[in-house]
Amino acid sequence: MRALHSNTGNLELKPGLEMPTDGKSTVKVRVHYASLNPTDLDILKGDLDLFFRLYRVKSPVRTGLEFSGTVVEGDARFGAGTKVFGYTHLLKGPKTHQDVITIPSDYIAEMPSTMSFAQAAAFPLGAQTSLVALRDVARLKQGQSVLILGGSGGLGVYAIQIARNMGLSVTGVSGPDGLATMKSLGADRVINYRETPLAEITGPYDAVLDLSARYGLRDIRHLLSPTGIFVPADPMKNIPSLLTNPLRKQKTGYLLVDHGNQDMLTELAGMVGDGTLVAGPYRTFSFEDHDAAFATLTEPGQIGRTVLDMAA
Numbered sequence: 001m002r003a004l005h006s007n008t009g010n011l012e013l014k015p016g017l018e019m020p021t022d023g024k025s026t027v028k029v030r031v032h033y034a035s036l037n038p039t040d041l042d043i044l045k046g047d048l049d050l051f052f053r054l055y056r057v058k059s060p061v062r063t064g065l066e067f068s069g070t071v072v073e074g075d076a077r078f079g080a081g082t083k084v085f086g087y088t089h090l091l092k093g094p095k096t097h098q099d100v101i102t103i104p105s106d107y108i109a110e111m112p113s114t115m116s117f118a119q120a121a122a123f124p125l126g127a128q129t130s131l132v133a134l135r136d137v138a139r140l141k142q143g144q145s146v147l148i149l150g151g152s153g154g155l156g157v158y159a160i161q162i163a164r165n166m167g168l169s170v171t172g173v174s175g176p177d178g179l180a181t182m183k184s185l186g187a188d189r190v191i192n193y194r195e196t197p198l199a200e201i202t203g204p205y206d207a208v209l210d211l212s213a214r215y216g217l218r219d220i221r222h223l224l225s226p227t228g229i230f231v232p233a234d235p236m237k238n239i240p241s242l243l244t245n246p247l248r249k250q251k252t253g254y255l256l257v258d259h260g261n262q263d264m265l266t267e268l269a270g271m272v273g274d275g276t277l278v279a280g281p282y283r284t285f286s287f288e289d290h291d292a293a294f295a296t297l298t299e300p301g302q303i304g305r306t307v308l309d310m311a312a
Contacts, residue, residue, distance in 0.1 A: 002310075003098030004290060005060040006044060011290055016061065016098035024104040028073035029084060033121035033284075034096040035066035036306040037154065038213070041297050048091065055091050064088075064096030066305075068111060068120035075105050083111040085120035085269075087128060087260035097290075099310060109265035112272040119279035122154065122305035126280065127268045129257045130159035133231050134166060137253040138207040142167030147205040147223055149198075150212035151187060152178025154305040155233065157280030159209055160185045165276050171205070173198075175301040181281060198223075207231060207253075217241040217252050224250050231255050280304045287311075 003016035040063040042048055052062065068085040071078045078084060086108030088094055094101045111120045134140055146163050150156045151172025163170045164186035171189040172182035179190045191201060198215070203223040210220070213234040218241075220230055231253040232238045241252040271277035281304030285293035296306045 001099040002287065003061045004063055006062045007060075011044070011063070011294070013288070013290075014060075016100060024106070025075050025077075026102050027071050027075050027078050027084075027105050027108070028100060028102045029067070029069040029108075030072050030100055031067050031069040031096060031098065031310045032117040033068050033307045033309055034064045035121050035125070035154075036063075036293055036297060036308065037065050037125065038297055039065060039090065041294070044294075051091050057092060059093055059095065061095045061098050062093070064098070065090065066121055066123070066125045067096035067101070068117040069101075069310075072100070077105055078108070078110070083117070083120075084108045085111050085115075085124055086265065087124040087257075090258040097287075097308065106262045107260035109260075109262055109269050112269045115269075115272055115279055118282060118284055118307055118309070121307045122282040123158075123268075123272075123279060124260055124265055125257070126155040126305065127158040127162070127277070128261060128264050129233075129255070130155055130162050131264060131268065132257050133209055133253070133255050134159065134163055134168075134207075137231050137255050138209070138229050140166060140168055140207055143169075144206040145169040145171070145204075147171045147173065147201070147203070147208045147220075148187075149173045149208065149210045149215065149220075150233075151182045151190070152303045153211055154280070155211040157181065157185060157304055158277070159211060160187050161277050165271070173201070174303075177301045178303050181303055185278075185280075204228060209233075213237065217250070221250060226250070229253050282307050284309050 001016035004011045005014045071082045074080045152174035170187045172187040173191045176192050182190045204225040207229045208220045210232045217230050227249050229251045287308050287310050
């Protein structure tokens with residue numbers, strides 16, 4: 001078995017390891033594709049080392065959150081041979097940049113028949129997080145409006161579709177390469193941030209989702225309605241505005257989806273099955289070409305998700 005062993009600043013191919021999973025009901029999965037996320041870069045830089053120590057994470061395989069694959073040892077819900085996809089725990093793992101993982105079965109769901117393994121690996125984190133952001137954190141209702149910053153990225157391509165399906169008025173913001181993608185996914189209006197800086201966008205919006213993780217409340221307050229909500233993808237960068245929520249009518253929402261949820265992933269898979277949600281764009285690299293794959297995470301204007309082909 002192969003795995004990406006991660007040390008601060010570098011990755012190295014070595015044998016994979018079986019790690020305990022806290023006594024939960026688990027399945028063993030042969031991983032076919034695994035995604036790359038900005039969080040993986042934070043891990044490589046050592047930004048999450050403190051949290052790994054607090055969670056007593058011992059595995060040297062610390063990157064990889066989303067995946068798709070085939071069950072090789074199942075449980076009562078997922079028998080051997082079932083095609084599944086999922087989102088592992090953000091910190092505790094097991095991480096997905098390895099050939100085989102043993103994962104709690106409540107972190108995964110059965111793949112829709114219309115979805116390829118590559119598409120499914122780029123799907124769960126972005127789709128589930130977008131659903132939680134719009135429905136559970138912002139609590140938006142039909143007819144309300146949302147501005148989505150980073151609308152062509154790995155989360156944004158799903159946030160636009162889910163917002164459209166909720167009956168919201170959707171405005172997406174990206175670089176020039178993402179405008180056509182956002183429009184095709186259902187955005188009512190698209191904005192090129194290179195031509196229209198954030199300070200020049202006019203509102204008001206009932207919610208602003210910052211899926212680029214670049215901004216704070218003070219940067220977007222002019223875009224919110226008097227009782228609007230700002231939902232940043234990285235709550236840790238917005239602790240001061242979260243703490244001062246009681247002092248303002250405009251709020252900052254706390255968004256942290258730290259592992260897959262079987263019920264939500266099954267719900268989202270159903271949306272794919274009935275055609276109300278389509279798989280977002282992605283690019284693939286072989287497992288051995290992981291350095292080039294990780295480099296895409298630092299390139300501006302990337303559309304959708306990067307995934308590793310574990311079998312190539």
